[in-house]
Amino acid sequence: MKGSPLEPADRDWWRDAAIYQVYVRSFADGDGDGTGDLAGVRARLPYLVELGVDALWFTPWYLSPLADGGYDVADYRTIDPQFGTLAEAEKLIAEAREMGIRTIIDIVPNHVSDQHAWFRAAVAAGPGSAERGLFHFRKGRGEGGTIPPNDWVGEFGGTPWTRLPDGDWYLHLFAPEQPDLNWDHPAVRQEHEDVLRFWFDRGVAGVRIDSAVLPAKDPALPDFTPGTDPHPYVDRDDLHAVYRAWRTIADEYDGIFVGEVWLPDTERFVRYLRPDELHTAFNLGFLASPWDAERLRASVDETLAEHAPVGAPATWVLCNHDVTRTVTRYGRADDTGFAFERKRFGTPTDLSLGTRRARAAALLSLALPGTVYLYQGEELGLPEAEIPRDRIQDPMHERSGGVDPGRDGCRVPLPWTAGAPYAGFGSAAEPWLPQPAGWEAYAADSQAADPASMLSLYRAALGLRRTEAGFRGAGLTWLDAADGVLAFSRGEGLVCVANLAEEPAALPAHTRLLLASGPLTGDGRLPRDTAVWLRV
CATH class of the missing domain: 2.60.40.1180 (Golgi alpha-mannosidase II)
Incomplete structure (x- = not known):
């Protein structure tokens, strides 16, 4: 299948697009240093055209210490040197567009890296400084301020507060290396609007918003009482003004937004999809459903029903960089795969069963109305890998006390060529995460030659999805x-x-x-x- 230059007038492309998630660090290593990079992606663009996807969503490729896989951003206007340069990113966006593939980037509004210039300045400026107003700094409680300012529990477990030597505590809903921004500060809002324009000016077609319901906080930062309404930091009404301002910027460029919106309340969920806010939001309920006909049908019905009032298309996804790979998840007795204890090392898995179900799930999800997201390697039927404990880099592992093996098992570098060093991921250095034994059995080149392979199934399905009018x-x-x-x-x-x-x-x-x-x-x-x- 050949790509073609995109038509500027095709403004509704996102309503039924097939979007491929690229985790750059593990996609393809173009310079042989063991880390995936933009050169590797550019070299594999023909593969993505042949696969038949409409757009690429890149997880953060910005300058980062990579304390949390790049979701700790130090500078949104600089590509991390491990991945390449800004000039290479611009070439990639342009080359992909010439081949008929759009680019979506990731924005992480809740927090930045502790190496971001703002946070470094805030730490240096000291308690009570204007620089600290960009974040959430507070005095501690108890004698000597040794108790965290409130009782919140972080997304990775434990307290989301870290104390500096000068006595101030700062808030981080995720890792300590990810200080939360203060969205009541006008400079925070202005900076993000400027970043959006920066990337839209470089030709991106859309932006995925990480943890989209978390940035706004109750200014008092009170203790959390379950059932409290409004929640002190989830789904606060303040956020909608932010996203309405963002929408005016996107409309100038015919750009689109997809929000990571995890909310059980349907009425609250659809507020983010009103015509003047986000275009789409991830539907993670479908991903979380077990391989059960009744549960999956209920998820489809609920999803379509909640989207209908605002005219937004649903999104469907079977896997991403944060959850157990589909063939492994569907090959386990409890196949939802979210709770820590269900992902322990050594969990019994029937990969033959999981692969058969994953193939069926591919056709099921690709036939549903709306947008579908495909995580890299799903088209190869990759299983979850068990990473040796001394090689795990995901902070979730340590912060869970070693209960959760973390997310690295779905982030293992892709196998491209059977018989090549490191299965063709790179030519010289060992990959940043180890590939398990037998990984080359999933290599893209051998699957491309096998009409019964997972890759051939995805190519055929995506081709039909694009050409059959009934799928629109x-x-x-x-x-x-x-x-x-x-x-x-x-x-x-x-x-x-x-x-x-x-x-x-x-x-x-x-x-x-x-x-x-x-x-x-x-x-x-x-x-x-x-x-x-x-x-x-």
Whole structure:
């Protein structure tokens, strides 16, 4: 499949796009130093064109000490030297666009790195200084101020407060290396608006907003009482003015936003998707659903229903850089895979079962109305890797007391070439995370030559999704089906059927089998853990 230059007038591309998440550090190593980089991505653009994606979402590629995988940003206007230069980023954006692929970048408004110029200046300026007003500095409680200012629990566990030698404490909902910004300060708001313009001026098509419901805080920073409304730091009404201001900037450039919005309250969730705020938001409920027909159908229905009032498209994702890889998750007895104890080293996993389900889930998710996100390596069917404890870099591991192995297992450098050093990820140095034994069995080059491979399945599915008009638009109609079977139609004459039941299922009458995640039975029925696309 060949790409083509993008049409500027195609402003609604994001409503049914297939977007590929690039974790640069683990994608492809262009200079042989063991770390993925922009040169590696540029060299692999033809692969991404052939895969059939519409856009690339890059997790943070900015200057960073990488205390949290780049989500601790030291300078938004500088590419981290491990990845390349700003000039290379500009070339990548332009080259991808010429090939028909747009670029989405990541913004992390809740916090910056402790190496950011603002925070370094705040630490040097001392208690009570204007510089500290950009963050949340407070005196401690108790005798001598030795107790943290409030009782909050951080996103990585433990107190989200760290005390400096001068006695002040600073807030960090994530790691200590990620101090939270004070969004009541006008300079914080202005800086982020300037950063948005900086990247839109360089041709990016959109921005993904990390932890989009967290930046605003109750100025009093009170203790947290469960059930308190409003919450002292989650989903505060102040945020909507911020995102409305951002939307005016995006509209100047025909840019789009996707927010990481984790909220159980549907009414609160859709506020972020009003026509003058964010364009889309990640639907993580679908990802969190187990391989169960009733639960998945409920997730689809709930998602479409909550998006309908504001006219925003739903988004679908099976995996990302923060969760257990799909084939591993679906191969475990409890396949939601979020709780720490479910991800322990040595958790029994049936990879054959998980792979069969992941193939079916690919067709199921790609057939749903809206935008789909594909995390790098999912198209290769990569499993979660168990990283040796002395090589784990994710701070979640240490902060969980070693209970959670962290997220590095889904961030292992990709295998590109069977028989090449480090499976073709790079030519010289050992990758920054070790690749497990047998990793080259998943290499892209060998999968490309195998019509039954996961890569071939994704290429075929993405190709049909792009060319079949029935996959566009917001419509979905559930069809009568046996218990444990999901069947729905899209547009005129397209049907998706996924069998999650124990026994093979009869297919509805059809004129053509467009694509199957696995072979049918000898009498033409759909086996368990298999999905098909039909023309009816």
